[in-house]
Amino acid sequence: MPRKAEEAAPEDAGSKSARTRERILDAxxxxxxxxxYAGTRLSDVADQAEIQAPAIYYYFxxxxxxxxxxxxxxxxxxxxxxxxxxxxMPSGADPLARIDAAVEAHLRYCLEISDxxxxxxxxxxxxxxxxxxxxxxEASQYGDMWRKLLQDAxxxxxxRPALDPMAARMMVLGALNWAAEWWNPRRGSLDTVVRTAQAxxxxxxxxxxxxxxxxxxxxxxxxxxxxxxxxSS
Numbered sequence: 615m616p617r618k619a620e621e622a623a624p625e626d627a628g629s630k631s632a633r634t635r636e637r638i639l640d641a642x643x644x645x646x647x648x649x650x651y652a653g654t655r656l657s658d659v660a661d662q663a664e665i666q667a668p669a670i671y672y673y674f675x676x677x678x679x680x681x682x683x684x685x686x687x688x689x690x691x692x693x694x695x696x697x698x699x700x701x702x703m704p705s706g707a708d709p710l711a712r713i714d715a716a717v718e719a720h721l722r723y724c725l726e727i728s729d730x731x732x733x734x735x736x737x738x739x740x741x742x743x744x745x746x747x748x749x750x751x752e753a754s755q756y757g758d759m760w761r762k763l764l765q766d767a768x769x770x771x772x773x774r775p776a777l778d779p780m781a782a783r784m785m786v787l788g789a790l791n792w793a794a795e796w797w798n799p800r801r802g803s804l805d806t807v808v809r810t811a812q813a814x815x816x817x818x819x820x821x822x823x824x825x826x827x828x829x830x831x832x833x834x835x836x837x838x839x840x841x842x843x844x845x846s847s
Contacts, residue, residue, distance in 0.1 A: 634665070634669075634673070635673045637663045637664075637665070638659065638663050638665070638670055638673055638674070638680070639680070639683060639684060639687065639730075640663070640729070641659045641660075641662035641663035642654070642659045642662075642680050642681065642683075642684050642733075643684045643687070643688065643728075643729040643730040643732075643733045644662055644729045645658045645659050645662055646681060646684055646733040646736075646737060647729045647730075647732040647733035647736060650736065650737060650740055651681065651737045651740040651741050652740065654677070654681065655677075656670055656677055656680075659680070678742070678744070678745055681737075681741065681745055682741075682745045682748060682749070684730055684733050684734070685733065685734050685737065685738075685741060685745065685746070685748070685749040686734075686748040686749050686752055687730045687734075688728065688730035688731040688732070688733055688734030688735070688749075689731065689734045689749055689752045689753050689756055690752050691723075691728060691730060691731065692720070692723055692724070692728070692731045692734075692756060693752065693755060693756040693759065695719060695723045695727075696716060696719050696720070696723075696756070696759055697759070699715055699716070699718075699719040700712060700715065700716065700719075700759075703715060709763065709766040709767035709770050709772055710767060710772055710816055710819070710820060712763055712766070713763050713764070713767060713815060713816070713819065714812045714815075714816060716759075716760065716763055717786075717790065717808070717811050717812050717815050718808045718811075718812065720787075720790050721790060721793060721804070721807060721808050721811060722804065722808065724790075724791075724793070724794055725793060725794065725797055725804055725807075726804055732794050734749060734753075735791045735794045736794055736795070738753070757783070757787070760783050760786070760787060761779070761780075761783055764779045764782060764783050764819070765779065767819065771821070772819075772820055772821060773819055773820070773821055774819065774820070774821045775821065777819065782818075782819060786815055786818075786819075789811070789814075789815075790811065793807065793811070
């Protein structure tokens with residue numbers, strides 16, 4: 615499926631060299647997202663980028679250096695996109711509404727916008743440790759954004775008391791990431807997937823006894839609830 619234009623580009627993208635480098639990265643992201651780490655060959659990347667394979671070495675010392683850049687770019691752009699989405703929301707937005715927005719942003723960026731992010735998600739467990747270092751550090755920062763989203767909902771008394779926030783966060787992200795493995799337009803519209811994911815996440819997290827579906831008006835009227843939770847959360 616054709617992807618929307620990526621939201622980020624190098625500052626010097628006006629130069630021919632920078633444009634070629636970006637084209638190689640775009641091609642590598644496309645190939646890696648479909649063929650995986652083991653199946654990604656520089657010849658395939660060169661064909662996709664419409665250049666000669668040896669030219670890739672002018673920009674990247676090795677295949678693994680190219681893949682490392684794709685992996686890091688995928689999660690870095692996802693984090694930047696999520697930051698923009700959440701920053702655009704009203705400062706007093708219901709924490710559950712912010713989680714809804716995060717679910718949509720994650721799914722749309724991965725499935726509709728970015729081959730890079732799809733490549734990162736699909737190959738996070740496949741690449742060697744030396745390639746994963748930068749990706750893992752960036753993914754940790756992205757995970758921190760989700761940790762804060764759930765923490766804010768917990769502080770507002772909106773989460774089910776039995777939930778462990780850390781486990782809930784990992785399971786939500788795991789479910790969202792898995793969509794990259796099974797979804798395509800023939801299996802239903804992305805709008806439907808987003809709405810379904812939002813409903814599952816909201817109803818799974820929200821404490822219905824506290825009016826978890828009441829929306830912003832109910833949120834404003836509720837008092838935060840304190841409760842003990844494991845230190846590791």
